[in-house]
Amino acid sequence: MKAIVITRPGPPDVLALRELPDPVPGPGELLVAVHATAVNRADLLQRRGLYPAPPGSPAEIPGLEFAGEVLGGALAGSGFSPGDRVMGILGGGGYAERLAVPAGQCLPVPERLSWAEAAAVPETFLTAFDALVLQAGLAPGETALITAAGSGVGTAAAQVAREAGARAIGTLRTAAKRERVATLDLGFAALLDAGAPDLAAQLAAAAGPRGVDVVLDLVGAASWPLALDALAPRGRIVAVGTMSGARIELDLGALMRRRATLVGTVLRSRPAAEKASLTRAFAGRMLPALAAGRLRAVVDRVLPLAEAAAAHALLEGNDTLGKVVLEVAGREGPRPGPATG
């Protein structure tokens, strides 16, 4: 098979399309023909040599999510058959024509989603669902602040919050992106300028007197101390990204007075059993909304897998809105419909 390989740590052009042996599915794993994958910020760090693949994942092929069709593997009891359209999260190996993935990490792809749309779903929506619903326990009537509202996870999080009966407030630095996000009807009750000098006051006005119940922080250092200052009593902050830096000054007294919780989370390094459990929870609570079109992945653009380097450069330029998807040559198409076994 062909796959994108990190030939050495470095800038985007260290990514190269190579011929590699097909993966061999292990116990409980399915073999999948990849139609599309998508780029995540973790891939950029991995490419630069700063975030090695977790044990059990291909060391040199990046790619944390996929959409494709089942070819074979441990089908018995998996609920899947050859030809089924599936999508899911991975520890790595998504930038390839074929991959092996634990069956428990596979979700059926709803009929209405194209391959590119499906490939843009797993990391964004599972991250947002896990952070907001499972970890922060976002409840109906609560308010969630979502930083980096124009990122893949940000655009998914607003929709997950709406689906959970909660209200989302987004922050976003670029005016043009803010306007584009506003037109997408993702469920943001307010979209604020992350760089505004009076952001705290704007946020207080948008959140109401209690403050925000949950912060999904994709930004890191630049979100502080705002994230804590804006928090309601018993509020929860979930730290998912550190794009602007990871070191913050934290006032433990302010945390205690609010009886607040700060939780750090990553998906990539989780054991397969935990990924399967998250996948199941998402399938039960969110897949119907995805099938009905109430949740949809925001795709910035779609490139051929061979242009992974260009896709990385795009994400590093911070000018994308939603996901950058990579399609496998010969398997493209806006809406391929159910595949045949």
Place this chain on the structure above:
Amino acid sequence: MKAIVITRPGPPDVLALRELPDPVPGPGELLVAVHATAVNRADLLQRRGLYPAPPGSPAEIPGLEFAGEVLGGALAGSGFSPGDRVMGILGGGGYAERLAVPAGQCLPVPERLSWAEAAAVPETFLTAFDALVLQAGLAPGETALITAAGSGVGTAAAQVAREAGARAIGTLRTAAKRERVATLDLGFAALLDAGAPDLAAQLAAAAGPRGVDVVLDLVGAASWPLALDALAPRGRIVAVGTMSGARIELDLGALMRRRATLVGTVLRSRPAAEKASLTRAFAGRMLPALAAGRLRAVVDRVLPLAEAAAAHALLEGNDTLGKVVLEVAGREGPRPGPATG
């Protein structure tokens, strides 16, 4: 009744014994004849004007816990009768001969406890139980790090951890105190010098390769970054005190890699319903161990209520080991036995 009053913000000698009207129990409240109360660090802050009493509590009478006998009030359905020995946490008002307290915040005092011992139980044990068991979910076989191991909460926390089937490691700055704590058989598997230059290495050796699962931090700034560096994957840090300062530098990336949780907590400001729920949970899980003598409050010394100023000065001197208790004149005695209604 007589009560200790904060006459103005300031040093210990602003505390004065005054004659005040008896409190009038409201709906759901019991009237209690106080036999003993105990001093908490929050009282010192309140005396200095830095931590005003929460709404609904006496503004000028400190005192967050008590042991005494039921005189009357909303007895119906409370499970208590006049003359019953009770103890519990308060929003304030404990430094007095009488107080009114929601019945749900009252615990029966086990037979074997003197009034002074009982008065030393509520804040320390409910704080430790809430932090370790309810908030951090300390599980059998896990390891808890307890900073300020010689404080009232620290000495209670080691015993609560043991009762929960977990292992406790304590840190403590003063060598003499460390030796005294070691002789008390509170359940510390290791007692380390909080000021040792190689504390991190000592802690790693004591905790084992996984690290500590839970940190109960009573110290604040001086516990960082150790508290996070020592943490096992999915570890939990509960911030309960900030004696050494509240501002820390936190590495969000380290928090994320461990998928760790940091939660800030206070008891004093919680609504009565939450205090009642905590009291119930403690009664179910820990009261039998207290009655059996497996849990016991460490009392540094007992002073008359009129000497509250001296008691505050003692606590401010940081040389106490366990609790400083205040006894009401005429109601002292090492083991008064059941009172008569």
